[in-house]
Amino acid sequence: MTTRRLVLTRSAAVIGAASSGLLLPSIVRAQSSKVRVGFMLPYTGTFAQLGVAIENGFRMAINEQGGKLGGREIEYFKVDDESNPAKGIENANRLVQRDKVDVLIGTVHSGVQMGIHRVARESGVLNLIPNAGVHVATRAQCAPNVFRTSFSNSQPTLALGKAMVDRGHKKAVWITWNYAAGDEAFEGFEQSYTAAGGTIVKKLGLPFPNVEFQALLTEIASIKPDAVACFFAGGGAAKFLKDYAAAGLNKSIQLYGSGFLTEGVLEAAGDAANGVLTTMHYSDSLDTPRNKQFRLDYAKTFKLQPDVYAVQGYDTGLLLIKGANAVKGDLDNKKALYAAMEGATIDSPRGKWTMSKAHNPIQDMYLRKVENRENKVIGIAQKAVADSGAGCRMG
Amino acid sequence: MDFANFLIQLLNSLQYGLLLFMLAAGLTLIFGIMGVVNLAHGSFYMLGAYLAWALTAQFNSLTLAIVVGCVLALAFGWLLEWLLFRHFYQRDHLDQVLLTFGLIYIFEELRSILWGDDVHSVAVPEAVSQSIQLTENLSYPVYRLVVSGVCIALALGLYGLISKTRLGMKIRAGAFNREMAESLGINIRLIHGVVFALGVTLAAIAGMVAAPISSVYPGMGGSVLIMCFVVVVIGGIGSVRGALVAALLVGLVDTFGKVLVPQIAGMAVYMLMAGVLLYKPEGLFKQ
Numbered sequence: 001m002t003t004r005r006l007v008l009t010r011s012a013a014v015i016g017a018a019s020s021g022l023l024l025p026s027i028v029r030a031q032s033s034k035v036r037v038g039f040m041l042p043y044t045g046t047f048a049q050l051g052v053a054i055e056n057g058f059r060m061a062i063n064e065q066g067g068k069l070g071g072r073e074i075e076y077f078k079v080d081d082e083s084n085p086a087k088g089i090e091n092a093n094r095l096v097q098r099d100k101v102d103v104l105i106g107t108v109h110s111g112v113q114m115g116i117h118r119v120a121r122e123s124g125v126l127n128l129i130p131n132a133g134v135h136v137a138t139r140a141q142c143a144p145n146v147f148r149t150s151f152s153n154s155q156p157t158l159a160l161g162k163a164m165v166d167r168g169h170k171k172a173v174w175i176t177w178n179y180a181a182g183d184e185a186f187e188g189f190e191q192s193y194t195a196a197g198g199t200i201v202k203k204l205g206l207p208f209p210n211v212e213f214q215a216l217l218t219e220i221a222s223i224k225p226d227a228v229a230c231f232f233a234g235g236g237a238a239k240f241l242k243d244y245a246a247a248g249l250n251k252s253i254q255l256y257g258s259g260f261l262t263e264g265v266l267e268a269a270g271d272a273a274n275g276v277l278t279t280m281h282y283s284d285s286l287d288t289p290r291n292k293q294f295r296l297d298y299a300k301t302f303k304l305q306p307d308v309y310a311v312q313g314y315d316t317g318l319l320l321i322k323g324a325n326a327v328k329g330d331l332d333n334k335k336a337l338y339a340a341m342e343g344a345t346i347d348s349p350r351g352k353w354t355m356s357k358a359h360n361p362i363q364d365m366y367l368r369k370v371e372n373r374e375n376k377v378i379g380i381a382q383k384a385v386a387d388s389g390a391g392c393r394m395g
Numbered sequence: 396m397d398f399a400n401f402l403i404q405l406l407n408s409l410q411y412g413l414l415l416f417m418l419a420a421g422l423t424l425i426f427g428i429m430g431v432v433n434l435a436h437g438s439f440y441m442l443g444a445y446l447a448w449a450l451t452a453q454f455n456s457l458t459l460a461i462v463v464g465c466v467l468a469l470a471f472g473w474l475l476e477w478l479l480f481r482h483f484y485q486r487d488h489l490d491q492v493l494l495t496f497g498l499i500y501i502f503e504e505l506r507s508i509l510w511g512d513d514v515h516s517v518a519v520p521e522a523v524s525q526s527i528q529l530t531e532n533l534s535y536p537v538y539r540l541v542v543s544g545v546c547i548a549l550a551l552g553l554y555g556l557i558s559k560t561r562l563g564m565k566i567r568a569g570a571f572n573r574e575m576a577e578s579l580g581i582n583i584r585l586i587h588g589v590v591f592a593l594g595v596t597l598a599a600i601a602g603m604v605a606a607p608i609s610s611v612y613p614g615m616g617g618s619v620l621i622m623c624f625v626v627v628v629i630g631g632i633g634s635v636r637g638a639l640v641a642a643l644l645v646g647l648v649d650t651f652g653k654v655l656v657p658q659i660a661g662m663a664v665y666m667l668m669a670g671v672l673l674y675k676p677e678g679l680f681k682q
Contacts, residue, residue: 044503046614048512110616175413178661206653207661209618211609214407215650235514242516242610248526248534268516268610328425 014137035324035331038095040106040116042128043080046234047108049264051080052252054313056302058105059256061317064297069321070329077101077168081112088115096123102331103128107314108309110134110153110180120146126331130316131309140391143227144338147359149319150312151281153181154188156258159279159365159382160229161192163258170229171201172256173220176231177208195231195296199227211236213243220249227235227254230261238265259283259368259375264307266373273370279381281349281363282308285374293373294349315348322346336395340357358389396654403529404650410539412646413546417601418619419626419638420553421594423456427633428570431480432488434495436623437616439595442610443468443602445506448515461603465596472595476588484587494514495595501664503613512613525641538607545604553635566590570633585662629671631678638677 007155008071035241042049055078062074076101088111091324095101096119103126106116113132120127127146129137133153137146164172172379174189176182182205193200202223204216220228228249232240237260243248245324250272259280266273294314298306306314319341326340327333342355367381396404400557400682446467450460479498484490526534557563563596568576569583577583609615626645630637652663659666671679 044507044613046612048507048613052512177658205657210661211618212411212649212653215653216403216412218400218403218407218533219654221530222397224532235610235615238514238516238610238612239608241606246526246534246536246539246608247527249532250531268514268612270516270518305451 005048008361013146015299017120022388033330034073035069035103036075036077036099036101037069037320038077038079038099038101038104039108040081040091040095040104040112040226042080042083042112043078045083047083050309051129052107052302053307053309054105054236054316055311056298056304057306057315058130058317060298060301060310061314061321065321068322069344070327070331072324072329081107081109083109083112085109085111085115088112089119090115090310092116092119094124101124105130105313107132113137116257117141117143117146124334126334126337128316128320130312133348134180135187136385138356138358138387138392139389142358142389142392142394144394145334147319147341147355149279149361151363152360154191155227155281155363155385155387156260156279156365157185157188158192158385159367160256160258161190161194161198162196163231163277163279163367163381164193165196165198167254169254169256169387172196172198172227173202173204173223173225174200174227174230174366175216175220175228177210178205179208181233189229189258202268205221209236211239213237214247217243217247217249220253221247225253227256229256231258232262233263234265235382236260236266237263237269241265241269241276242272250275259308262368262370264309266370266375271374274372276370277377278368278370279365280368280375281353281365282311283366283368283375283377284308285368285376286366287377288349290347290351291349292326306349309351315346315350315353317355318346318348319344343379356386356389358387358394359385360389362386397565399530402454403533405647406535406653408646408650409643410646412643413543413550414601414605414621415626415645416550416639416642417443417546417604418598419623419630419642420550422623423600423627423633423635423638424590424597425594426627426682429480429484429568429587431483432491432495433480433594434492434620435498435502436594436598437469437618437620438499439472439598440602440619441506441616442471442502442518443599444606444609444615445510445515446599447600447603447606448611449510457517457607461600464599464603468596468599469592473588475595476591480591481584481587488607494503498607499616503551506613515611517611519607521618527545536608542604542608549600550639553597557635562586562589566616587598598674611680622664625668627678629668629678631675631680634678634680637678637680 024393043051063267065195079094081091105128110129110132113134117137129148131150133158138148141263255276257278259278262278322344323337323341327336345354351364356362365381365385366377367379368375369378405475425433446464447460450463450497451457523537524538559600565581569586630641648663648667652660
């Protein structure tokens with residue numbers, strides 16, 4: 001027994017073991033290993049609240065159905081996208097290349113979404129969008145492996161036009177930030193408002209994320225329209241509501257908005273928001289058994305009140321469960337997986353909704369009025385609102 | 396735009412400009428006197444806003460909250476200078492940028508740990524919560540006038556401090572020639588601590604006073620920081636008078652830019668800065 005022979009045999013054994021490991025991984029992983037779910041969400045910054053809510057909603061959906069996907073255990077990975085579009089691709093690649101996730105759930109900010117979208121289209125990883133409403137993701141750049149469970153930026157405002165004209169507000173001023181989400185929200189508003197017979201007297205915009213509204217509020221006062229329609233979200237929305245009321249405009253000019261104007265900011269805006277009318281695919285006060293149960297369960301689990309972002313995260317979980325169950329956990333069976341998710345009807349707290357051909361929800365839009373720190377649903381603004389999916393060459 | 400509208404827009408620019416001045420004054424002092432580039436200045440603004448929110452909830456009075464907040468900000472500024480900044484006066488500007496950039500992240504996380512990530516509001520004090528009717532459908536909140544008043548008072552106070560008091564004289568001497576001032580017996584280390592604490596407090600006061608009109612939310616420091624630097628650069632580094640003039644200019648350009656040329660409103664202020672620098676590379680007023 002020479003030393004050289006010992007070394008050679010042992011090396012051969014090691015190499016043999018290693019190479020057999022290399023040959024088997026995909027087969028081994030597909031059946032008995034854990035499903036790798038990656039969250040790419042904002043955990044810091046302005047949208048941190050939303051990131052946490054989405055993840056909470058998703059986990060709740062999974063745990064309600066037994067904590068497994070198609071019978072397989074789940075391993076979670078997280079990346080904080082910091083709402084930074086410049087690092088979108090790099091962060092998405094961390095989940096896809098380094099952590100090798102089977103599903104990428106993200107994200108909130110549309111700018112970051114474009115980075116994820118690119119990585120999703122190149123790598124083929126299943127991407128579920130729990131919020132970002134950027135149009136191209138389910139229009140010209142739609143992809144079989146990308147599904148959205150939230151909304152497209154123009155969906156809420158598509159339901160706004162008729163609601164405004166029905167109330168006699170035929171001359172309106174539109175105001176928003178000059179960025180993609182604002183432009184796309186305007187697209188829906190312009191389409192629905194002009195179709196219903198309304199006239200857009202002026203279109204005002206300010207650079208994102210500038211929140212000095214005084215100059216434009218003064219402009220609005222001098223124009224004297226019947227109503228103002230807008231798109232703002234987050235801290236900026238709270239400030240806009242307060243500034244609008246502080247300028248006394250709420251007494252004479254009705255304020256309408258895409259629902260995000262009054263989401264998560266009613267405590268901060270206070271009485272300034274009373275009477276504001278918005279359209280959105282959900283409302284905390286939606287009086288259905290499904291929603292009531294969801295809200296109770298969420299509050300019990302997380303000691304927090306859920307919001308639309310939690311619902312979107314929850315629905316993402318429901319969608320993934322439907323898909324995973326249909327393929328019995330074999331997420332590599334892409335054709336069957338996608339087909340199952342395309343044909344799914346999601347029994348959501350927002351109401352039942354289905355997937356459009358371009359993989360965006362077809363859902364009812366509710367008309368809500370702010371009363372006493374709550375978005376009270378006063379009716380359905382429009383049923384089964386679908387994004388146009390223009391330019392999508394799929395299915 | 397009719398005359399009444401023009402006047403109202405002028406009022407809007409004045410109010411915005413004065414608030415910017417309060418922020419920029421602190422930054423220009425720190426930059427001018429100690430030569431430190433402080434990117435974390437916006438975080439002090441955010442600190443002020445969150446302090447206003449937390450303390451008003453505690454004491455039920457915004458005025459008391461501001462007073463207590465001032466004291467806390469002074470102490471915080473002093474501590475920060477003693478702990479960190481004093482070791483960076485002689486260092487390269489890049490080192491200072493790295494330090495203060497890191498501080499931004501640290502402060503954001505601390506804020507998230509201490510106070511969470513939600514959007515909050517601070518109620519305008521009852522006494523000044525009315526509005527003045529300007530036109531038939533536009534009214535102007537009295538509180539905004541109060542904010543402008545506070546900014547003007549602070550501007551005058553700062554002017555008085557720098558030009559008319561012994562402390563101001565020592566500050567100016569130390570900025571002009573540190574070694575000479577030291578050899579004359581002026582305690583430059585103490586002066587620097589005072590100036591830094593003052594700069595931080597000015598930013599915090601801006602945040603506290605503006606909290607009722609701006610809402611309190613994560614990342615609020617970032618957006619004002621850029622404008623702050625623009626004001627300091629236009630006005631001339633180290634010149635408080637320059638900061639005032641520049642802040643009013645920026646207020647004018649930003650307000651009228653949004654109304655008259657909305658397509659390039661985002662660029663208007665930077666075009667102003669570029670224009671000023673072309674003719675006066677050191678800013679409008681040299682220190």
